Amino acid sequence: MMAEERQQPNLLVTGTPGTGKTSLCSLLADATGLRHINVGELVKDKRLYDGWDPNLECYILDEDLVCDELEETMSKGGNIVDYHSCEFFPERWFDAIIVLQTDNSVLYERLSNRGYTAEKLQNNIECEIFQVLLEEARESYSHDIIKTLPSNTIEDMSSNVELLKNWVQSRMAN
Numbered sequence: 001m002m003a004e005e006r007q008q009p010n011l012l013v014t015g016t017p018g019t020g021k022t023s024l025c026s027l028l029a030d031a032t033g034l035r036h037i038n039v040g041e042l043v044k045d046k047r048l049y050d051g052w053d054p055n056l057e058c059y060i061l062d063e064d065l066v067c068d069e070l071e072e073t074m075s076k077g078g079n080i081v082d083y084h085s086c087e088f089f090p091e092r093w094f095d096a097i098i099v100l101q102t103d104n105s106v107l108y109e110r111l112s113n114r115g116y117t118a119e120k121l122q123n124n125i126e127c128e129i130f131q132v133l134l135e136e137a138r139e140s141y142s143h144d145i146i147k148t149l150p151s152n153t154i155e156d157m158s159s160n161v162e163l164l165k166n167w168v169q170s171r172m173a174n
């Protein structure tokens, strides 16, 4: 289904682990009534994986299984998808791609608090320094639907929720 046939938009919120995707998506879902889809949780719950990566300490998701699982829901619209990758989703699913960005020192602090191994910590900090998720989004989606938002402070989180809530509402009014 093309974007214009959806009554409610689909958003993707992406960014390096720890930038605040889940926190933002959860608040935005409450504020808009849209459905929050945490892809990491979905993969675990429905076993949509293909093994475990011991280096990155995460499941290796099966992209085809994930896309098949989500197709019907996404075609109806009204979803906020939360995941630290974006290139394997069909381009037609999304009306907006939000890339959260966090300063290295702030991100380091957040990820250290999670008890990550040194290797995982370094991988994630490098991912943020090299803007891996933003590049991935730019390679996969039209640049005019991509928006970067800062996610350093609670004030950032509130203003991001407000901005995206307004965007969703104006989109639905049209």
Ligand SMILES: Nc1ncnc2c1ncn2[C@@H]1O[C@H](COP(=O)(O)OP(=O)(O)OP(=O)(O)O)[C@@H](O)[C@H]1O
Residues within 6 Å of the ligand: 015, 016, 017, 018, 019, 020, 021, 022, 023, 024, 040, 084, 110, 150, 151, 152, 153, 154, 155, 156, 157
């Ligand atoms: N804008 C922000 N200001 C201050 N703290 C934040 C902000 N965003 C998130 N946090 C905090 O940072 C931690 C990580 O947030 P969250 O789990 O939402 O990130 P995530 O990007 O979804 O991570 P992952 O990809 O690993 O699931 C949480 O403790 C959260 O409370």
